Amino acid sequence: MATKEPGHLLSGIRNRTGKVILEYVFLNHTRCDILDQTRVVDSEPRSVGDCPIWNINLWNNAEQKDSQEMILKPVAMFENPFFHSPHKLVMCDVWVSMETPSDFNTRVGCTKTMNRLDFDPVTGYCPEKAREPWFGIEQEYYVINDEGIPCSYDPEKFNYDTLVMYNHVGHPHNKNVGLERELSSSHFLACLYAGVKIGGRNRENGPSQWEYQIGPCEGVAIGDHLYMSRYILHRLAETFGVRVSFRPAPLPGVRTIAGGHLNFSTVQMREEGGTRYIMHAIEMLSKSHQQELFKCYDPSPDSENTKRMESQNTEHWIPKVEEFTFGVGLKRSTTVRIPKLVDMDGRGYFEDRRPGSNMDPYAAADVLVRACILGDFLKPGFEYLKNLCLPD
Numbered sequence: 001m002a003t004k005e006p007g008h009l010l011s012g013i014r015n016r017t018g019k020v021i022l023e024y025v026f027l028n029h030t031r032c033d034i035l036d037q038t039r040v041v042d043s044e045p046r047s048v049g050d051c052p053i054w055n056i057n058l059w060n061n062a063e064q065k066d067s068q069e070m071i072l073k074p075v076a077m078f079e080n081p082f083f084h085s086p087h088k089l090v091m092c093d094v095w096v097s098m099e100t101p102s103d104f105n106t107r108v109g110c111t112k113t114m115n116r117l118d119f120d121p122v123t124g125y126c127p128e129k130a131r132e133p134w135f136g137i138e139q140e141y142y143v144i145n146d147e148g149i150p151c152s153y154d155p156e157k158f159n160y161d162t163l164v165m166y167n168h169v170g171h172p173h174n175k176n177v178g179l180e181r182e183l184s185s186s187h188f189l190a191c192l193y194a195g196v197k198i199g200g201r202n203r204e205n206g207p208s209q210w211e212y213q214i215g216p217c218e219g220v221a222i223g224d225h226l227y228m229s230r231y232i233l234h235r236l237a238e239t240f241g242v243r244v245s246f247r248p249a250p251l252p253g254v255r256t257i258a259g260g261h262l263n264f265s266t267v268q269m270r271e272e273g274g275t276r277y278i279m280h281a282i283e284m285l286s287k288s289h290q291q292e293l294f295k296c297y298d299p300s301p302d303s304e305n306t307k308r309m310e311s312q313n314t315e316h317w318i319p320k321v322e323e324f325t326f327g328v329g330l331k332r333s334t335t336v337r338i339p340k341l342v343d344m345d346g347r348g349y350f351e352d353r354r355p356g357s358n359m360d361p362y363a364a365a366d367v368l369v370r371a372c373i374l375g376d377f378l379k380p381g382f383e384y385l386k387n388l389c390l391p392d
Contacts, residue, residue, distance in 0.1 A: 020044045021087040022051060023080060024072055025231045026094055028058060029104045031299040031360045032246065034231045037072075044086035048077040051090050058094065070102060071095040076224035081190035082235065089194060089231070091224045107223055110366040114219040116374060129267070131373065134349070135222035135365050136199070136215030136263035139229065140357045142245045142256075143180045143208040143237070150208035150250065151176045151242060158207075160256075166205040176208065183240050184210050187233045194232065197225050206256055215263065223362035248298075248308040248356030257308050257318065258357035262364055265349035266373070274347030281372035282336050282350060284385045286324045288377035296367035297355040305356030318353075326350075 015021075019040045026035055037056060045051050051074035058070045072092040080087040094102040101108040116122075117131040142150045152175040165171050184201055191198040191212075201212040214226045230246065237244045248258050268277040298305035308318060326336040328343045334353060342348030355364050370376040375386040 015083075018042075021080065021083050022090050023082075023088070024054060024056075024074070024090050024092050025228060026056070026072055026092040027104065027227070028094075029102075031104055031106065031363075032358050034227065034234060036231065045077065045088060048074045048090065051077060051088070054092075056094075068096075071098065075107065076221070076228070078194040078196060078228055081193040081232065089228060091228055106360055106362040106366065107220060110220045110223065110362040113366045113369050113374075117369065120374065132218060132267040133365075133369055133373075134216040134218055134265050134270070135361075135368075136213060136217070136349070137222065137226050137355075137359070137361060138211055138213050138259070138261040138263070138351075139226065139246075140204055140209060140211045140258040140260065141233070142206065142247075142250050142258060143176070143183065143210065144243050144245045144250065146243070148245065148250060150206065150256065151180065152207040153251065153256075154207070160207065164205060165203060165207075167202055169203075173207065177203075179240060179242070180208055180210060183233075183236060183242070184212070186236050187229075188212065190232050190236060191229050194228065196229050196232070198229060204258075206258070209256075209258065216265075220362065220365065222365050223360075226361040246357045247300075248305045248358055259308075259318075259353065260355045260357045260359040260361075260364075262352045262355050262359070262368060263349050264352065264368055264372075269349060270347055272347055275343070278338065278342075278348070278350050280385075282326055282338075284375055284378065284382075285336065285352070285368075285372045286326070287379055287382040287385060288371045288375075289379060290324065292377050293354070293367055293371060296363040297359055299360040299363065300358055305354075305358065308356055 020043060022039050022041055024037045024039065027033065028035060039054065041052070053074070054072045056070050056072050057067045071094070073095055074090045074092050076091040078089040078091070079085050080089050093105050093107045095105065096102055114133070117127070117133065119126045145151050152173065154175060158173055163173060165173055171177070188198060188201050197215055197217055199213040199215060201210065204211045212229070214229055215222060217225050233244055246258070250256055266277065268274060269281070324335045326338065327334050328338045328340060331337060331353070337351045337353060339348065339351065352368065375383070378385060
């Protein structure tokens, strides 16, 4: 397995032209694959609005039989940890034309939902106080080889039904862990350099499984920061001669599942006495049509996250599809968790444990706001929970 120092070729090359490199980052129809394309501009953009709109030929179907010219609209700008400043990474969403977003552009729908929190044209709802929704995502992933197997996976030597590796240093299961930790550390530093809101990282419990946390980010920005963090991780993995997987179930088994737990709060939840608003949001969430939420939590065509939740080999750590439960400081089979420190402080956030590691953050943030604030998915008989005076 090759190991290389990230950027070892670029570090000795100097750009003496004054030109600035923009790496445009965008998604395709899967909402899981991340693509990029590079262009050069004459001067450093001071804001994302200075980055030019561009076009791209994009394969737009699963069979890859044809392509379509699309438009890339820059939506967020980050520093470039590979070429270094003044060069930039530019997150873009994809449009069919200047007026029509692509059918896989979930950022547009998420933006519309966040705007409804200021004024909802459907109900006429206009809150006296802003919601200011914050999101955080616990992104799990696996470091895998060319066969798609976690690099350290060794079922003949280790029993993954009983092995506990979570947060361990110097663990007996140390195959490739040095390379994996170096990749994780490089990713952490690169995200900080880029301005991505990364808040932490840890070794997870599966073989070659790691986690990092993104947020808090307000509104649609959670998608910009999460997708850019994934892009940076993929780029770094290339230099280490490995790959990373965000699939919720890359291998069948107890320790080969991966989540993308979604943390959420409004300004009311974060203020003194916020537990009241947390509980109201959870009540709305529990009385919603759950299958509608699952569709937005899993972008994969084979519903791999649903398979993760239906797995019988997870020692009850994973929430169930047809069962809604919540608890304080509890993780086993819990749909929604209130962290223990939040309960002690009487304010903060809650964690929805259902999204998988391949989640589309735009769609997930969109549906969570619609479910537990706007009440778009409430079952018949529970419309009274749309008591929009309560959260004001």
